Amino acid sequence: VDPAAVATEAATNTICPISGKPADPAITASYEGRKWSFAKEECKAKWLKAREDSLYQKLGGKAAMDAAIDAFYVKVLADDRVKHFFDDVSMDKQRRKQKEFLSAAFGGPLPWTGKDMRKAHDGMGLTEEHFNAIAENLVNTLKDLKISQDLIDQVVAVALTTKDDVLGRPKKAN
Numbered sequence: 001v002d003p004a005a006v007a008t009e010a011a012t013n014t015i016c017p018i019s020g021k022p023a024d025p026a027i028t029a030s031y032e033g034r035k036w037s038f039a040k041e042e043c044k045a046k047w048l049k050a051r052e053d054s055l056y057q058k059l060g061g062k063a064a065m066d067a068a069i070d071a072f073y074v075k076v077l078a079d080d081r082v083k084h085f086f087d088d089v090s091m092d093k094q095r096r097k098q099k100e101f102l103s104a105a106f107g108g109p110l111p112w113t114g115k116d117m118r119k120a121h122d123g124m125g126l127t128e129e130h131f132n133a134i135a136e137n138l139v140n141t142l143k144d145l146k147i148s149q150d151l152i153d154q155v156v157a158v159a160l161t162t163k164d165d166v167l168g169r170p171k172k173a174n
């Protein structure tokens, strides 16, 4: 993603995130404290529709993601099956990265700019049991937060798309 197509907290984007053309500073939408600019009204409408349809927004957007991932790592760090993986990890950074990754994966407006999931978990010796433990903690977090089973199923479906990469399994041929 071209950084010029991403609104920051300080400034609006100069490239339209829908068309890739120069953004018109008169065609804007505010979303979670950032001002987004678009090339055309129809781009803005498309972008807003994508926000509305996103799992990210259905879960409650940034505030809900922040709360959920904080609660998720409380569970992970209390779980003997997986907590040792985080012994030498800066949890402030990890929480921030996971918020960014999952927000993007659920259709939030900001792109993920960190490592791909294969590289990020390379050499850790992760197994299916570890993956399932992490997924279970995520599901239980969402249950605690009274998220509907329908949305939890959608979250699990997204999490499963990362499984082969996280576990370092051979890439599937297309």
Ligand code: HEM
Pocket: 082, 085, 086, 089, 090, 094, 097, 098, 101, 114, 115, 116, 120, 121, 126, 130, 131, 132, 134, 159, 160, 162, 166
């Ligand atoms: C749904 C599955 C998972 C997702 C979406 C996920 C996501 C992420 C992300 C976004 C990062 C940061 C990558 C970066 O630095 O750019 C990361 C790192 C990491 N993940 Fe995962 N992860 C998953 C499963 C697991 C599992 C199963 C474990 C272990 C039980 C695990 C342990 C770790 C550790 C230890 C790091 C590295 C922290 C560091 O050294 O900085 N992850 N993960």
